[in-house]
Amino acid sequence: MSRPLVVIFATIALDAAGIALIFPILPGLLRSMAGTEDVSALFGAMLALYAFMQFVFTPVLGVLSDRFGRRPVLLLSLAGSTIDYLVMAFTPYLWLLFAGRAIAGLTAANTAVITAYIADITPEAERARRFGLFQAFFGAGFVMGPVIGGLLGDISLRDPFLAAAALNGVNLSIALFLLPESHRPERKPFDWRALNPFAPLRWALTFRALIPLLAVFLLVSLVGQTYSTVWVLFVTDRFRWTGTDIGLSLGVFGALVVIAQAFAIGPVTRWLGERGTLLLGIACETVALLILAFAQAGWIAFALIPLIAFGGIGVPVLRSLQTNAVDRERQGQLQGVIASFVSLAAIFGPLVFSWIYALSSPGWTGLVWIVGVAIYALAVLIVLTVPNNAGQRP
Structure with missing residues (x-):
């Protein structure tokens, strides 16, 4: 397996683990911040907001990666996730927690960039197997993340956010120093209408x-x-x-x-x-x-x-x-x-x-x-x- 592929699969696993770390403790954190035990409506709204942001911005990141290259878009996304988790780890305000989850949904849209990267460096005959590996590494991150997040959440409801920020920081460093560009950026003038999701x-x-x-x-x-x-x-x-x-x-x-x-x-x-x-x-x-x-x-x-x-x-x-x-x-x-x-x-x-x-x-x-x-x-x-x-x- 080539080094770029190893790096991108490591990026996938760490990214998934960072996302999944906070799942077990989000309801408890909402209860503590909202001052009520019934947070089902808040929790549902937060999940919907996260998914909506992914829906809107995933095509945008995909188009930007076609125009400017996969690497810079992925690096900006990982940097944004790191900052976002740090904000959520310390904010005392419920509205800022929702804003943080919205930003997290935006940065989680980097799945489009990662899968495009895999398609760039993979022959057509190998794509099914490598997309299977993509699912496997993503799944591995989601298996580890909730377990670690639950353990840390028993210590402090904020610790999983700090752990997620640390994971994203490691992920950013790996991509910054080890991940090469896989796609030659387009030289034609950029059509800003392409940013329409x-x-x-x-x-x-x-x-x-x-x-x-x-x-x-x-x-x-x-x-x-x-x-x-x-x-x-x-x-x-x-x-x-x-x-x-x-x-x-x-x-x-x-x-x-x-x-x-x-x-x-x-x-x-x-x-x-x-x-x-x-x-x-x-x-x-x-x-x-x-x-x-x-x-x-x-x-x-x-x-x-x-x-x-x-x-x-x-x-x-x-x-x-x-x-x-x-x-x-x-x-x-x-x-x-x-x-x-x-x-x-x-x-x-x-x-x-x-x-x-x-x-x-x-x-x-x-x-x-x-x-x-x-x-x-x-x-x-x-x-x-x-x-x-x-x-x-x-």
Whole structure:
């Protein structure tokens, strides 16, 4: 593995760990600052604000990286994250905490720049595997981050922010001294209209080969929000899991995602092709969701975790199909669009699925998983309209 790839994967893992560090303590910090125990509305608003900022600014960072290069945009983003976490570590004001989360959402939009960097230095035949490694390192950071953040939060609610700032400082130093530029900046005059966050979306939707791939990506990302939104509620209500049970399930899931993304995608893609691998991933998760909806024993839910984790192999393959459909000079713009779709799912998914769960939970808590199955059924119909050579440029 080349040095730039090692550095970018280290950047991904550290960035994810820094983001995830503060997840376990945010509700507690909101309670202490707002002076109330009922912070569900505040917490939901904060999550929505973070996702909204990613949605708006991810395409912008992608376009800027196409114009000025990946490295300077990534460095500015990491520097902004470091300063932001320091502000949140010391502020006594609730409004400034919200402003900090908004800035954190903006700087977290650097996913578009990182994925464009990977596309720059990777041959088309290797992209599915390397995007799988991207998911694996990102997942590894998210596995470590909440555990460390929870431990530090028991000492002080502010310590996780300081740890996140330190991690981002290390990340910035690594990128500053070890990461080379991967993309030659464009020499033509810069069109400031390209900073319109909806301009890349309009461009992508006029690119006929991308429309079905982006539609499937949005649907898959939407189903992915069911786990983060209702998993804890579901296993607590139906199986009476303790906090230890829930933490163990999330840790096992994260570890299995890393293994599946790192080692399964290459062999499965060579065996089934990219479209076949995508369909296999959707099929695995669909089976898991159906069983989960009707499961009456906690061990069944735990036994389904490997199947759900393996189902994630479809996402990096889908990314590979999308990048193969676009020329090198537009990879940053494309990755910005893709990341915006993720953010769009992160804005509306929790609102929709938590509403469905709240309405159905007095009678049957499994309805939300059936809704996920229905969304996947629609995704499969779209995938079947995509030719086997989809994503290959003429």
